[in-house]
Amino acid sequence: MSKSIIEVKGLSKVYNIGHEQLVAPGTMTFRDTLVRIIHKPVELLTGHKLQKEKFWALKDVSFNVEAGEVIGIIGRNGSGKSTMLKVLSRIVEPTNGKAILRGRTASLLEVGTGFHPELTGRENVFFNGAILGMSRKEIKSKFDEIVAFSEIEQFLDTPVKFYSSGMYVRLAFAVAAHLDPDILIVDEVLAVGDAAFQEKCLGKMKDVASHGRTVLFVSHNMQSVKALCTKAIWMEKGRIREMGDLETVADKYSTSSLESNIDLAKRKRATAVTGEAMITNITVTSANQKNNLIDSKKPLHIEFEINAKKDVKNVILHCVITAGTAMGAHMLSLLSEYTNSTFDLIKGKNTITCITAPTNLAGGVYAISCGMLHPGKEMMGHIDEVYDAATFAVSDYKLEDTDSYINQRDAAFYVEHKWQQKQ
């Protein structure tokens, strides 16, 4: 039995945050340091220490990867995924622990790293290739392949600053895709480019994987992780929460998105709210739920738990469902005023439920932002308002009698339709 191709043992990375964070990284000037030097004796004299917090971006992470495995790394923002890839790519140095990579490693943390806007496509292929670790000979021999893959042949001698963002990404990915490494580390690069090209990139990566290469792949798009990977590592707060078979980890991960709404009462409110009453919990359910994935062919039940400090009369509730996070596209707007419903809250706990018609939402993750207000008094301030109050996952919209399904990558909704040919 040969050794694992990647061996990670007790890998940790610590960042100092807190006081230092007042100054954006990289913009610290000599003056800031002087200020700090002056602060030092003050600290010593008064014993009043300026807050300096340690943040463990990675904490004691260990795992092994065998040759030929394709591993998806999933987790929320700030869970340590990117830091781990940076450490494995040797960009940042770990604080503790070690990792052994047995093979030629190529990492693609960003598409088009080192592309210079003034250089032509052709020139950038050479420079980018070199910086990714290809020799001149190698680039030369693969040049035609790279150009063919990128589909920008006719603009090869145009400076890339004149490229559309799509062309730019295509060329950049094409270079990276032809690296031919033993270990490929890819971070979120498919977030850009059009759907057809994304498909092509995914195909190319599958190709790499099927040749016995090892791939570490980070993506927010569960669908592309599912399409590519066989195993998954779920990162949370700098540690590995779960590792194993993709389906199992992915399901547990989707489910956990729903657990995040527990301490809604403690969440910071984004806008000035009167606080007479507070939304303390939101639960999204549907009939026929599997692994906590909502079935959008069934009515959506959104249950609001509200804690009122006193009796509050004449309240309307509203919520907006967005794709991904509150920053995403607005999918649905549900407002009790639309249905002429207002509520009288009694002091203490209230439960209000909103039931929709089948939403036919495409498979993916959605967020709910919600609030309460008095009708006609929008300008006076809301009673409560929470962004990203809850998230829920919808299972892929499976079309009856076919193998097709719809998820967020394809469309927002499924709409009943039929096709016919004129007789």
Add this chain to the structure above:
Amino acid sequence: MQTEVIIKPRKRLAINWAELFEYRELFFYFAWRNVKVRYKQTAIGISWAVLQPLITMIVFTLFFNKAVGVQSGSQDVPYAIFSYVGLLFWNYFSQALTQAGNSLVDNQAIITKIYFPRIIPPLSSTIVSLIDFGFASIVFIGLLFYYNFVPSMLGLILVIPAIIMTFIAASGPGLFLAALNVKYRDVKQVLPFIVQTGLFLTPVIYPVSQVPQQYQWILYLNPMTGVINAMRSSFLGTAPINWPLTALSATVAIVTFVGGLYYFKGREKEFADII
């Protein structure tokens, strides 16, 4: 398994020569890119490399020589040639220093996304300046013909060591400033000032002989004094080379180079975190 990379916290300051050799192509790619980009979207392109020192020399000659009356220190050497030798090497030094000092910050995007030996950008930018040096030398040859001046053989032989010494003299502080620039962007502001002041602290427009004999060694603590004066002495045959003081300059250059290199290596690991 041909390649095995072990990632762990580094403790030593050792320089990984094997790795540098492996990345030798990237060294030239960086230089190549900088040269390519340098004169993009300019109307006269590479001619700037020739025009800049030429115009500076003319201004210096008119102003310092004709107006103020600074002499070359030798009857046989026209001031234009005298000052051009100084400018040639000073420009190489100052450009290499400036570009090396800014090289990491200019490549910020790459440094946070890709691994490669961090020493490549600063060192390769000193090579780019060498190309400008080459172009500026063409003007020098023209100047020699114009004044019908025949340089000495010894001078021609010493050109290569002089270039190497300039490279070392610029790389040391260049590496130091590049690393410092990652943390303190003040370096970017200070660099033009260093270059401007340095021009007057180095005998570029005036001969060393303007300084009293017993204080001349202070000037030689600046490695560029050693380079420029050795070149003038030999190439133009103004005076015999002052070997002890030139050796002092060389020692300072080497010591600062080693110092800069180790400062850089010591800071290297945090570049991606704080740049």
